[in-house]
Amino acid sequence: MGLLSDLMEKIFPKNKPVDPKAAPGPVTVPEPAAVPKPAAVPEPGTVPESRPEAKPAVKPGDVKVEKKPEIIETEEKPVAEKITIGHVHMSGCTGCLVSLADNYEGLFTLLDNYADLNYCLTLADVRDIPKMDVALVEGSVCINDPHSVADIKKTRENATIVVALGSCAAYGNITRFSRGGQWNQPQHESYLPIGDLIDVDVYLPACPPSPESIKNVAVMAYLLLRGTDEQKELAAAYLKPLMDLAKRGTEACGCDLMFDVINQGLCMGCGTCVATCPVRAITMVYGKPNIDSDLCIKCGACYAQCPRSFFNFDVMNQFEAIGEAIDAAMGKGDE
Numbered sequence: 145m146g147l148l149s150d151l152m153e154k155i156f157p158k159n160k161p162v163d164p165k166a167a168p169g170p171v172t173v174p175e176p177a178a179v180p181k182p183a184a185v186p187e188p189g190t191v192p193e194s195r196p197e198a199k200p201a202v203k204p205g206d207v208k209v210e211k212k213p214e215i216i217e218t219e220e221k222p223v224a225e226k227i228t229i230g231h232v233h234m235s236g237c238t239g240c241l242v243s244l245a246d247n248y249e250g251l252f253t254l255l256d257n258y259a260d261l262n263y264c265l266t267l268a269d270v271r272d273i274p275k276m277d278v279a280l281v282e283g284s285v286c287i288n289d290p291h292s293v294a295d296i297k298k299t300r301e302n303a304t305i306v307v308a309l310g311s312c313a314a315y316g317n318i319t320r321f322s323r324g325g326q327w328n329q330p331q332h333e334s335y336l337p338i339g340d341l342i343d344v345d346v347y348l349p350a351c352p353p354s355p356e357s358i359k360n361v362a363v364m365a366y367l368l369l370r371g372t373d374e375q376k377e378l379a380a381a382y383l384k385p386l387m388d389l390a391k392r393g394t395e396a397c398g399c400d401l402m403f404d405v406i407n408q409g410l411c412m413g414c415g416t417c418v419a420t421c422p423v424r425a426i427t428m429v430y431g432k433p434n435i436d437s438d439l440c441i442k443c444g445a446c447y448a449q450c451p452r453s454f455f456n457f458d459v460m461n462q463f464e465a466i467g468e469a470i471d472a473a474m475g476k477g478d479e
């Protein structure tokens with residue numbers, strides 16, 4: 145079955161679950177009825193002695209009504225417990241939204257149990273930015289466009305938690321290199337990461353962030369806002385490094401990794417930065433990363449993913465509990 149068929153089956157189930165006890169038993173094929181012998185044909189000109197007997201009328205009590213299978217209504221979780229999440233699209237390529245959708249079944253679990261998507265230009269027919277618990281902002285802000293500037297300010301007013309989703313929102317990424325002159329909007333020539341215009345709570349850099357990391361942030365935001373005290377503590381531990389990134393500022397590039405990690409003798413040669421860089425600006429030379437600054441698009445992903453760029457003992461100490469909380473929230477088999 146294709147993905148679209150799966151999706152339609154999930155949204156519009158053809159068959160509601162049926163109580164197996166009330167379900168009809170196995171179908172039995174009836175014995176073929178005996179073929180009646182043909183009646184004797186009277187001789188022409190003779191009158192038959194008796195008319196064929198009429199069948200007795202069927203009384204209403206004789207009619208057997210088969211018991212209909214009982215329909216079991218599925219339990220619906222109260223929507224009030226969910227948080228609201230909006231996807232605010234500034235100037236970006238939509239790759240972060242595609243990455244969110246790449247969670248497949250995990251996305252359904254998220255939307256079924258934890259979050260209502262109450263704003264998303266691509267997926268929800270809502271024009272004005274509403275109040276929301278979490279705003280996932282994708283893309284940087286074109287400051288030549290007054291609508292974009294107004295939208296990002298309204299997002300900050302209306303959202304409890306603002307997440308810079310992806311490197312364009314966090315650091316500008318490739319939009320930093322825009323000089324205007326694009327075919328459809330030639331006047332747009334200057335783009336800033338959202339942190340230059342509003343306060344941002346959480347950075348989730350990378351180009352794009354992995355589907356799993358977006359899902360984890362959404363689940364942790366839910367636990368932070370609706371969970372027990374213990375879950376709130378775990379969620380805070382998970383989100384703290386990403387909040388620290390937000391405090392660190394809107395500039396990032398391979399040079400940060402060079403100055404803060406490699407030149408400090410902290411690099412352990414794990415190669416995570418090489419695997420993370422979306423434009424392959426980093427290669428390993430003699431077991432240490434070498435960064436080609438001409439290729440670097442300043443997405444900040446290498447710094448964000450390097451295990452030595454910042455240590456967070458809250459995460460280290462509660463690593464297993466955090467993983468178990470996320471797994472429990474998403475249920476087995478959602479990955």
Ligand code: SF4
Binds near residue numbers: 398423426441445
């Ligand atoms: S080196 Fe690669 S991952 Fe690091 S900031 Fe530059 S482009 Fe991004």
Ligand code: SF4
Binds near residue numbers: 414450451
């Ligand atoms: S991710 Fe960090 S520790 Fe790992 S190789 Fe790159 S700079 Fe070194």
